[in-house]
Amino acid sequence: MNGNWLHTGxxxxxIGPELALSRKARSNSQPARLYGAHxxxxxxxxxxxxxxxxxxxxxxxxxLESEMFQKNASGFIRFAFDVDAxxxxxxxxxxxxxxxxxxxxxxxxxxxxxxxxAPAVLTWNSTATSSHPAGNGSVWEVIxxxxxxxxxxxxxxxLAIQLLNxxxxxxxxxxxxxxxxxxxxxxxxxxxATPTPGAANSQGVAGFVRDTSFSVQRGFFTNAFNLxxxxxxxxxxxxxxxxGGEPRPANPDAAVYSGPFEVARSSVVRAAAHRxxxxxxxxxxxxxxxxxxxVRQPSRPAxxxxxxxxxNIVDYEMDPDVVDSPLYRDLMDDALLQVPTLSLxxxxxxxFGPQGIYSNPDLTGDASERPVSMExxxxxxxxxxxxxxxxxxxxxxxxxxxxxxxLRLHFRSHYGTPKLRFPVLGPSGPFEIETLVLRGQWNxxxxxxxxxxxxxxxxxxxxARRAYADMGGVSAVGTFAHVYLNGLYWGLYNPVPHLDxxxxxxxxxxxxxxxxxxxxxxxxxxxxxxxxxxxxxxSLANGGLATPERYRQILQFxxxxxLCDFMIQYIYTGNEDGPGKHHHIxxxxxxxxxxxxxxxxxxxxLGSSFSGRRKLDVNxxxxxxxxxVARLFQRMRANSDFRRLFADRAxxxxxxxxxxxxxxxxxxxxxxxxSVTNAIxxxxxxxxxxxxxxxxG
Numbered sequence: 001m002n003g004n005w006l007h008t009g010x011x012x013x014x015i016g017p018e019l020a021l022s023r024k025a026r027s028n029s030q031p032a033r034l035y036g037a038h039x040x041x042x043x044x045x046x047x048x049x050x051x052x053x054x055x056x057x058x059x060x061x062x063x064l065e066s067e068m069f070q071k072n073a074s075g076f077i078r079f080a081f082d083v084d085a086x087x088x089x090x091x092x093x094x095x096x097x098x099x100x101x102x103x104x105x106x107x108x109x110x111x112x113x114x115x116x117x118a119p120a121v122l123t124w125n126s127t128a129t130s131s132h133p134a135g136n137g138s139v140w141e142v143i144x145x146x147x148x149x150x151x152x153x154x155x156x157x158x159l160a161i162q163l164l165n166x167x168x169x170x171x172x173x174x175x176x177x178x179x180x181x182x183x184x185x186x187x188x189x190x191x192x193a194t195p196t197p198g199a200a201n202s203q204g205v206a207g208f209v210r211d212t213s214f215s216v217q218r219g220f221f222t223n224a225f226n227l228x229x230x231x232x233x234x235x236x237x238x239x240x241x242x243x244g245g246e247p248r249p250a251n252p253d254a255a256v257y258s259g260p261f262e263v264a265r266s267s268v269v270r271a272a273a274h275r276x277x278x279x280x281x282x283x284x285x286x287x288x289x290x291x292x293x294x295v296r297q298p299s300r301p302a303x304x305x306x307x308x309x310x311x312n313i314v315d316y317e318m319d320p321d322v323v324d325s326p327l328y329r330d331l332m333d334d335a336l337l338q339v340p341t342l343s344l345x346x347x348x349x350x351x352f353g354p355q356g357i358y359s360n361p362d363l364t365g366d367a368s369e370r371p372v373s374m375e376x377x378x379x380x381x382x383x384x385x386x387x388x389x390x391x392x393x394x395x396x397x398x399x400x401x402x403x404x405x406x407l408r409l410h411f412r413s414h415y416g417t418p419k420l421r422f423p424v425l426g427p428s429g430p431f432e433i434e435t436l437v438l439r440g441q442w443n444x445x446x447x448x449x450x451x452x453x454x455x456x457x458x459x460x461x462x463x464a465r466r467a468y469a470d471m472g473g474v475s476a477v478g479t480f481a482h483v484y485l486n487g488l489y490w491g492l493y494n495p496v497p498h499l500d501x502x503x504x505x506x507x508x509x510x511x512x513x514x515x516x517x518x519x520x521x522x523x524x525x526x527x528x529x530x531x532x533x534x535x536x537x538x539s540l541a542n543g544g545l546a547t548p549e550r551y552r553q554i555l556q557f558x559x560x561x562x563l564c565d566f567m568i569q570y571i572y573t574g575n576e577d578g579p580g581k582h583h584h585i586x587x588x589x590x591x592x593x594x595x596x597x598x599x600x601x602x603x604x605x606l607g608s609s610f611s612g613r614r615k616l617d618v619n620x621x622x623x624x625x626x627x628x629v630a631r632l633f634q635r636m637r638a639n640s641d642f643r644r645l646f647a648d649r650a651x652x653x654x655x656x657x658x659x660x661x662x663x664x665x666x667x668x669x670x671x672x673x674x675s676v677t678n679a680i681x682x683x684x685x686x687x688x689x690x691x692x693x694x695x696x697g
Contacts, residue, residue: 103128443603464602574618580625
């Protein structure tokens with residue numbers, strides 16, 4: 001900061017320069033008047049002493065080998081020092097950075113007696129209470145001495161150290177210490193953008209630039225318009241981008257706003273206001289969409305990569321065979337406006353750069369998350385909002401087999417909000433969402449890798465989840481939305497809540513810490529809580545449940561009614577991708593409730609199967625897989641009581657007005673189909689020709 005303090009903050013001060021004692025000297029009693037020098041970060045004072053024997057030659061200032069080895073397990077040093085009177089008045093804390101082998105006792109002007117591996121009662125020949133090798137010297141221990149700070153004076157201070165070895169016969173010993181003081185430097189009043197409780201203040205700012213304002217809000221448009229961006233804070237510069245990049249002075253793609261400019265085609269405008277010495281605004285993002293521009297989305301949009309996609313397939317174009325077809329050209333407005341829009345914006349490098357998540361779809365965990373702006377636009381209701389989140393790729397096999405990848409949005413405090421609080425999934429979905437999955441529905445789409453990819457419906461999985469909800473089960477019911485990446489149309493997606501502890505707490509009440517949650521995707525994995533009780537349940541089941549006594553025992557762990565409903569749904573849909581995998585398991589741990597089950601990923605269902613895309617007689621009644629709901633079901637169906645319960649539940653759901661009767665099944669499908677009748681045209685134009693010369697749809 002070039003010596004000019006702009007804020008009030010705590011600064012480290014070390015007392016005196018590093019001291020190199022003469023070899024084999026047992027003490028140093030010559031006081032030195034030590035003043036700090038200004039280095040641009042406050043006055044820095046240091047005092048370092050080092051003593052020892054043998055294996056620490058590179059760090060020694062005083063060698064005590066002849067005095068200690070085979071003679072005494074203890075060595076002593078007294079270091080006299082002065083403190084600048086001005087600094088003494090401003091001292092806020094004192095600490096000692098130390099390395100030692102094997103123990104030390106430390107006194108500051110005769111007070112403190114701070115011990116490390118030292119006995120409670122010290123004598124002239126005490127030994128260390130345990131071994132403590134100092135290693136390579138890269139790690140220092142910080143020992144707090146502030147309780148004895150009042151003992152410091154401007155002259156004739158003494159730091160006394162007793163070095164302890166485990167025995168006089170030890171071949172190495174070390175005591176390396178640096179006394180650190182901290183003062184409060186008073187400067188001009190300022191604001192702090194980041195709280196640092198219990199630690200030194202961060203760099204201060206003179207003020208906070210007020211948020212930017214856009215003259216036109218996000219949405220769909222037919223005619224061009226002029227866009228103005230402003231902030232009430234004077235003496236600012238507004239930076240903006242139109243390529244998804246961050247509007248920062250260091251970004252060469254960011255332009256300095258000089259006045260209103262025309263928006264005549266689909267654009268994502270991001271802006272932030274800056275002022276020297278002030279905290280800049282956050283980034284505001286506004287997406288403006290023009291249907292007439294979207295339908296002309298080119299095969300090589302400017303700035304977008306022509307390689308690096310999964311499967312080495314690159315496809316951006318909206319197919320002219322669809323958008324110019326006499327059957328569809330007059331429906332493109334309806335197609336792109338029938339369902340809500342989610343506009344996702346992030347620097348393009350986060351998607352397709354060397355570490356981009358789209359170009360590296362197998363990345364998982366925190367390392368795979370990139371910051372993103374998410375905008376919601378509902379052209380039918382006028383509802384719109386923007387929030388920031390973390391973006392990841394979602395899915396299993398589809399990550400490396402697909403091209404239109406499933407995505408996952410994580411809402412976290414450090415992005416701005418810990419949860420999305422908006423009915424983005426419609427009135428039947430949760431109002432609060434911590435994690436939102438945008439399903440590309442890989443096994444039920446036209447651009448699947450199978451030859452017989454003409455029969456994707458985009459509806460099977462959502463139908464199955466809604467059917468399970470109608471049966472009374474907890475289910476991740478979703479909706480449909482068009483997704484845009486940095487302003488390019490990316491296709492029709494199926495947003496659903498992520499099946500995790502937060503979803504269950506929102507759905508069932510309580511906190512997410514109350515739940516054990518596991519998922520099975522070919523093996524059981526803990527999402528929240530632990531699997532100890534689950535493992536006990538499966539161990540009991542594997543031992544057989546045919547007898548009344550064993551059946552009574554298993555009922556302590558599992559809800560049999562829920563298990564029946566879960567399996568009835570799988571059997572009804574002929575889901576060949578389960579029930580040996582692709583399901584979630586949960587229980588409320590806090591009250592020791594039983595386990596219940598939630599289906600997930602029912603794309604291989606309702607006539608879609610591994611062995612034939614139109615196969616309608618897939619039988620999963622006898623499906624079995626170790627460590628899965630299928631195994632539990634096979635063991636429980638050996639019990640006559642469970643079989644009677646299963647028959648009762650099947651009667652309930654398949655007869656009368658049950659959730660799986662033909663009338664209700666058809667009604668559910670019809671409602672879903674109607675919700676995307678036009679929207680699917682946009683998907684056909686975007687992805688329908690990926691595997692064929694003529695577009696599916």
